[in-house]
Amino acid sequence: MFVWFFCRNGSEWLNNRRLMNKLLLNGNCNWMNDNIEKYTRKCTTQWSEDIDKSGKGFVEINDLERQLYRWSINVLCSIMFGESFDRIDSNPRLEAKLSEFTDNVHKIFTSTTRLMSFPPKLAEALNLKRWTDFEENVDLVLQLGNGIVDEFLKESPCDDGLVLKMKEVDMSLDMIKRIFVDLIIAAGDTTAFSSQWLIYLLSKNEDIQTKVREEIHSSNNWMENPYIKGLIRETLRLYPVAPFIGRYLASDAVIGNYKIDKNSLVLLSLYTSGRDENHFPDAEKVLPERWIRNENGELTLVHKAHGTLPFALGGRSCIGRKIALNQMQALVAMMTSNFNVKYCAPYDVDITLRLVAVPDKPILLRLEKI
Numbered sequence: 001m002f003v004w005f006f007c008r009n010g011s012e013w014l015n016n017r018r019l020m021n022k023l024l025l026n027g028n029c030n031w032m033n034d035n036i037e038k039y040t041r042k043c044t045t046q047w048s049e050d051i052d053k054s055g056k057g058f059v060e061i062n063d064l065e066r067q068l069y070r071w072s073i074n075v076l077c078s079i080m081f082g083e084s085f086d087r088i089d090s091n092p093r094l095e096a097k098l099s100e101f102t103d104n105v106h107k108i109f110t111s112t113t114r115l116m117s118f119p120p121k122l123a124e125a126l127n128l129k130r131w132t133d134f135e136e137n138v139d140l141v142l143q144l145g146n147g148i149v150d151e152f153l154k155e156s157p158c159d160d161g162l163v164l165k166m167k168e169v170d171m172s173l174d175m176i177k178r179i180f181v182d183l184i185i186a187a188g189d190t191t192a193f194s195s196q197w198l199i200y201l202l203s204k205n206e207d208i209q210t211k212v213r214e215e216i217h218s219s220n221n222w223m224e225n226p227y228i229k230g231l232i233r234e235t236l237r238l239y240p241v242a243p244f245i246g247r248y249l250a251s252d253a254v255i256g257n258y259k260i261d262k263n264s265l266v267l268l269s270l271y272t273s274g275r276d277e278n279h280f281p282d283a284e285k286v287l288p289e290r291w292i293r294n295e296n297g298e299l300t301l302v303h304k305a306h307g308t309l310p311f312a313l314g315g316r317s318c319i320g321r322k323i324a325l326n327q328m329q330a331l332v333a334m335m336t337s338n339f340n341v342k343y344c345a346p347y348d349v350d351i352t353l354r355l356v357a358v359p360d361k362p363i364l365l366r367l368e369k370i
């Protein structure tokens, strides 16, 4: 879900987007890595403990979607509220509020998916249940999200995290709340589903897992490791959670052999383009080394790098790109250094389109302690 739901108009969006670019995309964003690592480690530690408790040396995971969804929300809240969020474990009331909020954000995904098969304006005019469900759901999420920001600020006024940085650039509390809800809605599904695909590819390719492990042992900074970054680029190339990007043309244009009028809606299929042999030789293969440059600085296994644009490009591109990439890097590094990741369902999984591109069947995993 990729809109600033709660920005009232274009100039309000532009002002806030400029401020948020400074905080989340431009310059050094390493400040958020501690939060990302802390909550990713929490996830892998929990799996380790489950293995110990089982007494079998492994654990099977059949609710990966739910677990990764909660992980991506936790990471974002930790980036947002800094140390205040770390105290959530000792506050069952806040923990319950966050769970309710998370569940309802997840429902937006379902209610929006139901609107995809019917013109939303008509659904609104006819007051259909799929429209009223969506409306009620969004209102509730906004109300709960506002409440959560208030609670965190009341419990312990933020002296770190993104909230502090937003206050420092003079953002109003009302705008901070609206942006918080927007970021959560946009981050939850996208990162969780992309990470599911990432784990799926790892679990189906033992040689890639072994290579990732070697890379982690031989490098002291896995956040900058080109092989791990290449694996993530391959995941997003083959399984772009946003498989289409839409743009209204600002002026008449010729695209390919077609003359297209100003204001036409143009859809780019990232899925098709990412799997096009003209852009990527052996396009269906997962080749993380594709993205490692040779001594002349060339990418020999990539004909057109812009054939994959998982976060789009330009002024409306993804504001959470750095958060998502660092989060996925942390997940690969911590999972492969702690576990053998095995795929254990009796079927292969394919990609299907709901609001975003998702696995058509659950991904079942077995984690064995190394």
Ligand code: HEM
Pocket (backbone or CB within 6 Å): 001, 002, 003, 004, 017, 076, 182, 183, 184, 186, 187, 188, 190, 191, 194, 240, 241, 242, 245, 246, 309, 310, 311, 312, 315, 316, 317, 318, 319, 320, 321, 323, 324, 325
């Ligand atoms: C792998 C994970 C992610 C993918 C593949 C992804 C992809 C995208 C894409 C393709 C767009 C642009 C859509 C368009 O232009 O039509 C977008 C926009 C957006 N994304 Fe992400 N995203 C991811 C994670 C995140 C995260 C973690 C956040 C929040 C921290 C986030 C927040 C947003 C927001 C707010 C927008 C709208 C930006 C604007 O219109 O100014 N995304 N995302």
